[in-house]
Amino acid sequence: MNAETKIIPTFADVEAAAKKLAGVAVRTPLLNFPVLDERLGTRVFLKAETMQRMGAFKFRGAYNKISSIPPERRAAGVVAFSSGNHAQGVAAAAKLLGVPAVIVMPSDAPLLKRERTASLGAEVVLYDRDK
Structure with missing residues (x-):
């Protein structure tokens, strides 16, 4: 998918992403809650993405995107900007693919998120939102 010309992914794009993620992403369950069924008619x-690698669906998009970078360009690494789940998703995907990752995070991002991102092998660069 070319981000400059294509905004909405096609079914073929979704199928291609599913192939890339097979065996890498956790196949999380769909949960049904009869009480919701009854209330909503x-x-x-509900897709239990809290059971995904690093606890969020963000891993899927990060892995799909990073894995689409040609191998000769991956060595240059990736840079992302996030204060939480996207940071961890990019860090986890980059680690699995052997790609260096730099994640720019606000200095007031939760310490646990910053530590978890760093523990996944990313270089965390902090910035001050107020400056």
């Missing part, structure tokens, strides 16, 4: 399913 339709079947409702």
